[in-house]
Amino acid sequence: MSLSSADVEKVARLARLAMNDQEIQAAQAQLNNIFGLIAEMQAVDTKGIAPMSHSQDLAQRLREDKVTEPDQRAAFQAIAPQVEQGLYLVPQVIE
Amino acid sequence: MFESSLKQLGDALRANKISSVELTQSYLDRITRHNPALNAFITLNPEMSLAQARAADARIAAGKADALTGIPIAQKDIFCAKGWLTTCGSKMLHNFVSPYDAHVISQFNNAGAINLGKTNMDEFAMGSSNETSHYGAVKNPWDTTRVPGGSSGGTAAAVAARLCAAATGTDTGGSIRQPAALCGISGLKPTYGVCSRYGMIAFASSLDQAGPMGRSAEDLALMLNVMAGFDERDSTSLQRDKEDYARDLNKPLTGLRIGLPKEFFAEGMGSDVAKAVEAAIAEYKKLGATIVDISLPNSKLSVPVYYVLAPAEASSNLSRFDGVRYGYRAPEYSDLADMYEKSRAQGFGAEVKRRIMIGTYVLSHGYYDAYYLQAQKIRRLIAQDFTEAYKQCDVIMGPTSPSTAFKLGEKGDDPVQMYLSDIYTIAVNLAGLPGMSIPCGFGANDMPVGLQIIGNYFDEARMLNVAHQFQQATDWHSRAPKL
Numbered sequence: 001m002s003l004s005s006a007d008v009e010k011v012a013r014l015a016r017l018a019m020n021d022q023e024i025q026a027a028q029a030q031l032n033n034i035f036g037l038i039a040e041m042q043a044v045d046t047k048g049i050a051p052m053s054h055s056q057d058l059a060q061r062l063r064e065d066k067v068t069e070p071d072q073r074a075a076f077q078a079i080a081p082q083v084e085q086g087l088y089l090v091p092q093v094i095e
Numbered sequence: 096m097f098e099s100s101l102k103q104l105g106d107a108l109r110a111n112k113i114s115s116v117e118l119t120q121s122y123l124d125r126i127t128r129h130n131p132a133l134n135a136f137i138t139l140n141p142e143m144s145l146a147q148a149r150a151a152d153a154r155i156a157a158g159k160a161d162a163l164t165g166i167p168i169a170q171k172d173i174f175c176a177k178g179w180l181t182t183c184g185s186k187m188l189h190n191f192v193s194p195y196d197a198h199v200i201s202q203f204n205n206a207g208a209i210n211l212g213k214t215n216m217d218e219f220a221m222g223s224s225n226e227t228s229h230y231g232a233v234k235n236p237w238d239t240t241r242v243p244g245g246s247s248g249g250t251a252a253a254v255a256a257r258l259c260a261a262a263t264g265t266d267t268g269g270s271i272r273q274p275a276a277l278c279g280i281s282g283l284k285p286t287y288g289v290c291s292r293y294g295m296i297a298f299a300s301s302l303d304q305a306g307p308m309g310r311s312a313e314d315l316a317l318m319l320n321v322m323a324g325f326d327e328r329d330s331t332s333l334q335r336d337k338e339d340y341a342r343d344l345n346k347p348l349t350g351l352r353i354g355l356p357k358e359f360f361a362e363g364m365g366s367d368v369a370k371a372v373e374a375a376i377a378e379y380k381k382l383g384a385t386i387v388d389i390s391l392p393n394s395k396l397s398v399p400v401y402y403v404l405a406p407a408e409a410s411s412n413l414s415r416f417d418g419v420r421y422g423y424r425a426p427e428y429s430d431l432a433d434m435y436e437k438s439r440a441q442g443f444g445a446e447v448k449r450r451i452m453i454g455t456y457v458l459s460h461g462y463y464d465a466y467y468l469q470a471q472k473i474r475r476l477i478a479q480d481f482t483e484a485y486k487q488c489d490v491i492m493g494p495t496s497p498s499t500a501f502k503l504g505e506k507g508d509d510p511v512q513m514y515l516s517d518i519y520t521i522a523v524n525l526a527g528l529p530g531m532s533i534p535c536g537f538g539a540n541d542m543p544v545g546l547q548i549i550g551n552y553f554d555e556a557r558m559l560n561v562a563h564q565f566q567q568a569t570d571w572h573s574r575a576p577k578l
């Protein structure tokens with residue numbers, strides 16, 4: 001398997017990473033090397049094996065449906081790049 | 096004083112032989128003198144450290160001191176600490192002063208320990224050499240032309256150079272054990288779920304685990320006593336009774352069964368590393384242990400499996416860095432999508448972008464089963480190998496890293512070569528087992544070699560016993576680099 005430069009461009013777009021042609025080319029070579037390493041995995045027979053995400057096979061804990069978080073809006077917004085009247089500012093998306 | 100154990104420091108503080116303010120100031124002075132050559136710290140804040148020291152002195156005077164009260168501990172810069180710049184080694188968080196404490200940090204605060212500073216690390220913990228840090232590479236105190244390992248390289252260098260009494264690390268694929276080995280110190284990655292991940296900036300959530308790094312197994316036990324514990328804010332935190340990890344330190348090792356996986360002693364390990372590890376095994380036989388030959392047949396698949404799972408989880412975790420709520424925002428952009436793309440392109444370094452792209456690809460439409468699901472299935476096979484092995488042995492031993500510390504820049508252009516330096520540590524994270532590294536000698540160019548000790552689930556106290564007994568019989572752990 002090998003990624004074309006169009007594949008790499010698509011991945012960069014999905015990952016929201018701006019990349020120029022030169023960076024796409026460099027990434028293509030390195031990603032293909034890494035997928036060469038990963039390819040070893042494909043030949044393994046895993047029929048009937050359940051996927052493992054947690055070593056103790058725990059289920060998610062449930063909690064009571066009540067408010068536990070204090071209001072920290074001011075503290076959180078103090079470190080934001082741009083806020084106005086308690087709102088996070090981003091470039092306009094609706095004309 | 097800089098050679099004292101945590102227990103000795105605690106005793107001296109409680110006996111009023113030294114104050115926490117004096118102790119903290121001495122460490123800060125030592126950092127000022129030696130850190131420029133090592134770059135082990137990203138942030139120091141003497142005012143905040145000394146304020147904590149004054150509070151610790153008051154607590155000691157009131158007779159309310161715990162084991163670590165008043166002792167200066169350095170924190171890996173992956174842990175959010177209220178009021179402290181917390182960068183995770185990235186330009187993306189160059190201005191992030193955390194509004195809250197990680198669970199691990201609040202545990203140290205409750206214990207009265209001093210936050211001595213935030214240690215350097217590979218960007219977002221992605222690296223094995225500390226060269227991916229936005230704040231410059233850390234130098235190995237044994238030879239400043241060499242890497243300290245990574246990603247907890249700043250912590251490892253700081254502990255080795257005696258710039259702190261002990262420090263924290265995190266380990267996703269070997270990030271505590273490998274730098275501990277390369278810098279000649281001790282480090283422990285607990286069973287997944289023992290230390291809360293709350294406030295520990297996420298890399299690969301199903302693998303990330305915090306743990307202590309220090310100069311001896313005894314120090315690690317005291318650190319883990321503070322760090323471990325259930326926290327409802329981490330959905331994978333385990334509800335278990337509180338335990339004293341130092342309880343078994345002095346047990347004799349007679350009858351201990353040590354498993355040696357044949358796959359760890361095959362090709363790939365440097366002959367200098369092999370020699371030191373074999374000498375350590377011989378020492379364990381003298382201490383009464385018996386050797387069992389075991390096999391971990393699927394462990395060879397751990398590197399490919401890891402490089403699917405960890406980037407997949409990272410690409411998802413790192414999607415939160417978008418230049419909107421905190422962290423870096425590009426100075427110029429045309430619209431919202433352009434702002435995201437430029438902020439992320441400029442805020443992340445090359446290795447982080449590489450892993451985000453691998454992860455984005457393996458999770459993208461049509462590839463999920465072939466990559467992520469297949470990797471999770473092999474992960475179970477790798478874990479089952481360990482379960483089988485522990486029917487015949489109590490602990491597993493082998494090398495931590497295939498080589499001693501390599502030169503800065505040596506593996507810079509080849510990610511695959513860098514990834515292979517974690518070949519002995521990754522399987523442990525995939526299985527969720529506890530693993531540690533302790534110094535066991537010196538290899539080529541007089542650089543330290545680490546012995547890896549892998550325990551069964553929740554067997555940290557036994558592993559610390561096994562390490563402590565070795566450290567009572569040898570003095571590798573007390574060797575210090577000349578600065």
